[in-house]
Amino acid sequence: MRAEAAAAASPKDFASLDALVRPRSVALIGASDEPARIGGRPIAYMKARGFKGAIYPVNPKRKAVQGLTAYAAVPDLPEAPDLGIVAVPGELAIQALDALGEKGCRAAIVFTAGFAEVDEAGQAAQDRLTAVAKKHGIRMLGPNCLGVFNATIAFYGTFSASFEKGWPIPGRIGIASQSGAYGTHVFAAALDRGLGTEVCITTGNEAEVALGDVLGWMAQAPEVEVICAYAEGIRESAGFIAALDLARRNRKPIVMMKVGRSRLGGQAAQSHTASIAGDDAVTQAVLDEFGVVRARTTEEMLDFAYAAAKRIYPARNTLGVLTVSGGAGVLISDAAEAAGLAMPPMPEEAQARLRELVPFCAPRNPVDCTAQVTNNLPLITEFTESVARDGGYPSILAFWSQVAAGSSVGPVLHRQMREVRAKYPDRLWVMSMLAPNKVREYEADGWLVFEDPARAVNAIEAMGRFGAAFAAPEPPPPPAAPVVALPPHTPSEAVAKALLGAAGVPPVPEHAAPDSEAAVAAASAIGYPVVMKILSPDILHKSEMGGVLLDVADAEAVRHGFATLVDRARHHAPAARIEGVLVAKQIKGAVEMALGVIRDPVFGPVAMVGLGGIFIEVLKDVSFRRCPFGPEEAERMIRSLRGFPLLDGVRGRPRADVPALARALSALSAFAVSAGPRLLSVDVNPMLVLPAGQGCYAADAVVEVAAEEAG
């Protein structure tokens, strides 16, 4: 699937956005002489920053705009511009785009609002705009977007007012945002923190260029090494997936703010844009698949981007902590455990050596060197180097609080920290201190600096997630796609089970037996003990009339049971048609799980596994993944459940047959793809998982199928 997705949109395809972000010439349709107006700002900004390309203002009423020669209309331009920026209202925007296409321009940014974000008439107008873009093969950003800046070449195709705060500073962070307001918010917040954002692209209504295209462009562009993305809803999947895949291959971390996580937020997202918010759990599964790290807050997004700009992504991350305060050490341990970041102990010999240096230190990890070291400063180097050398941690957090700010100890500490770090430059070195005036000095030495150690821990953990994703081997190919012939309508339970069984999701073995000897044959094929049930279309409540026998142990008991069941049925319902008995495998001691498939409107079939019964609805302990995938991935999904211990022998229970469950889940994912878009959903609940080696069986299944179109 990854290979397919990558084939669907290659780096070369993404490079088709070059003219949008790196134009050599720009025409501005609706150019204004007023530098503060929407049609004036891009020209004012480019002039102020020294854009080297040609700028062609188009304005029928003026000979010159902001000192540049103006053109009355697009056909009058001296050449086909690399990029056209459209800042004229309504129908004029559509006409301008057409004229740009006629002139030979193949990229456009449409600022104009009043399209799909407004009403149905706007949607219709947007459809016409898009048709014009497609007719000419124009890569079009917008409409209703705030545009683009690329500080590397001083290109400002945007009317954002945020440069009142200041110009972008150098630094290879790229911002890709569906919301113009939020994109500039991130730019401005980054600026306040001294973070360089080279490129910012906002996509607005995404009539043609979507967020995936922008992420893909950034994944292959040298201007960008770290991507901050903001999404309200993903509108198309192939480009998005290809972009995430390319970014992962190129080791470019994506930090994503995807809003609409909450019920409340989902509501607001829908009232804000025309986007399909989709199911947050599905989006999360797609992001997890490619190692995209989700930020919960803007602060966290910038923390992660700041850390990522170091380009040190430990594939097997662990944290070593050096602290001058035991309390802070505990606090950091709490934060690391909450974040899922391992803090293995220092080697015993190293601990012993440190204990000799400072008798009452706590050298396990956190390594608490105690404030005593401030009376014997060379010990600081000893402790710090021991954490790096003996501990071998890929990430090291040093907590020095306000000690680093002190006029006496501060400068010595700084020199020591610089020297030790220089010996181990491949580690992620992070300082937590209260010394605002020292931050830039430590950063210049290659340190990351966070005042709050818990924020440092979260950023370190995120770098490890990137590292693990970048180092992950190619997943093995998913199982071969089975041949699936869906019935014309949603089938009965029996047919559904048979369909799934043929695809590798085994139903509970059962056979209809018209007579006693057939029942014995069925039972010996299934294996004893078996369950026997009366088989009659006229008897619905079998248990109540004694029509179910459990624990039938051998052939003699089957014969006896057959007679008993038929007797009881005749006695209970003399008129009932009796077709014989159902002989089924008796399942005991199984763990009840649930498997499912839903069809996401954007990402297609998505498989799910969770605890069975009502716990799936009450506790929502489930894992999702795009179909198809192999058994290894299926097992990872199963192991990620909070309830996994139920399958893993908790409290002396036997371990369940997880490999069998993983095979069934993987097979279900392949089935979902082969079945095609008429498959609406699958619900296998309960999926009974027996002890290791004994398999798992679907006890009930619903396969929801869209009715075949007539003809």
Add this chain to the structure above:
Amino acid sequence: MRAEAAAAASPKDFASLDALVRPRSVALIGASDEPARIGGRPIAYMKARGFKGAIYPVNPKRKAVQGLTAYAAVPDLPEAPDLGIVAVPGELAIQALDALGEKGCRAAIVFTAGFAEVDEAGQAAQDRLTAVAKKHGIRMLGPNCLGVFNATIAFYGTFSASFEKGWPIPGRIGIASQSGAYGTHVFAAALDRGLGTEVCITTGNEAEVALGDVLGWMAQAPEVEVICAYAEGIRESAGFIAALDLARRNRKPIVMMKVGRSRLGGQAAQSHTASIAGDDAVTQAVLDEFGVVRARTTEEMLDFAYAAAKRIYPARNTLGVLTVSGGAGVLISDAAEAAGLAMPPMPEEAQARLRELVPFCAPRNPVDCTAQVTNNLPLITEFTESVARDGGYPSILAFWSQVAAGSSVGPVLHRQMREVRAKYPDRLWVMSMLAPNKVREYEADGWLVFEDPARAVNAIEAMGRFGAAFAAPEPPPPPAAPVVALPPHTPSEAVAKALLGAAGVPPVPEHAAPDSEAAVAAASAIGYPVVMKILSPDILHKSEMGGVLLDVADAEAVRHGFATLVDRARHHAPAARIEGVLVAKQIKGAVEMALGVIRDPVFGPVAMVGLGGIFIEVLKDVSFRRCPFGPEEAERMIRSLRGFPLLDGVRGRPRADVPALARALSALSAFAVSAGPRLLSVDVNPMLVLPAGQGCYAADAVVEVAAEEAG
């Protein structure tokens, strides 16, 4: 219980710490002429800041210390000082304390380290130190503590080096910390953020004065309006509980960092101090009981303290959001839902009116006024005032990003925000903006300012939790304490059930019946259907020999069943002593819960409720509460479980008898208190809860009892 605890330590008792924090005269034993030494710093600080009281340096080798008359020994002092500070090592510290007591001094701070934090000999020395303090009635802080400052009177009884960063600035935040390093870290971090910390008290080894005493002092001291507390382990309960109760009554919020939440952190906490870390869930239950808000990070602690200093604590908190960016609105909605902060919609009429003002605004809540308002500035006032007036939200968050920083819109916006806020001064007004140079101006107008809106949301939510706790009515008295006579050892299941049954935790009704007619009488007393089991001390596995009969429906069936069971037993085990049968209520369709009691080493008996079966161990979905408590509180505990929908009619199930379960849980809590310290634990699992009106029954119970001392 609250009343008792309050009686145990009244405001007057807490005022006994006055001499520690507000001394009029201070003797420093081990005074140094060097201002940078431990024995020199307090004097240097007090001189620098103009402490008005008398300072008596004690040093046998000098006539003067830092320009003050020095005394050779404590008996030479001209008066009994209000406070003695002990900065001499080892045995000398104990002698100094004794001399201070002889002189009539009744408060001391002991800086000296090398006591219980080191080893057993240190513990023994500390015990002698404590005995000296108690002999003289001295309130002693430490040993091994960093001391106290009270900026209001320029009292600096501390050797902290953190004043190199700067002196405390005015502001009624008090810091109470078990760790000196962490206490000064919070002071320094607050200083960097411009937050005033009037008082800081660090408790060190807590040989006499413990964290609870300090919290209690702050709860009644005018110097402190907001308390930031740091704890590694709570060592005593009565004072701690009385302090939390007093703070709640006096509407003083406590923000607490309690570390050791994690397995990892718990480990580090124990290696760091001699404290009993206790069970974090128990501590959490105690903090919840009194509305203490726990901070996860130092940043969060200071965010909450900053917000709390406004002293606006909405008892029924809801959030109204005004935003200039739809994306930020969604992000804020996500954060509010994650924090559990309600965002009810604006009234329909107000929404309609706002839609008339700005046709494409989204006025529900978040109220997205869109960037259009920046072209028509009076609309900003309209929108803001509508959120306050029509929405009526106690808390209002305005998101203006960098708009607030703009040179054109910024000043107008600031005036408008000030004017609207002034009309509704009782609300919690919070601004989220990217305008560092405007922060002080907005704060001066009464706004809270957070750059990150998610941090703002968390702080607003915390203020609501304080408000709810401050407004909560006195809880009704717990049920009357039953008379409990514990057996000399851990009793059998039957005796355990009888004990609990007498206390109000009903066991599944069952009666031993020696003969057939007794069985019929028992069954009719219990009600049909019943379960019958063979009763024999020699038959352990009843089911396997057919010794259990289910669904026994009437008297005839009981007689028949009695004969059948006795027959089978004789056949199966001819030598077995047969005592008759056990007749029990047949429980069907119950939800399995678990109740329990553990004895916390600090807080005494603590009751627990959770989902029964193995889910309690795998999913850890439990609620704890100090014993005793009434059924209202018990029901709150039950409703707080994530699995509560299982009891509440999820998916068409009948609702369970939650009131009966709550009565049983409350009764168990009263039992635990009456039973006294010999009760080690109670485990009722499963507790079978029938549909509403049908009660609940303990199917199994263990009551663990410490063996009676001989004699």
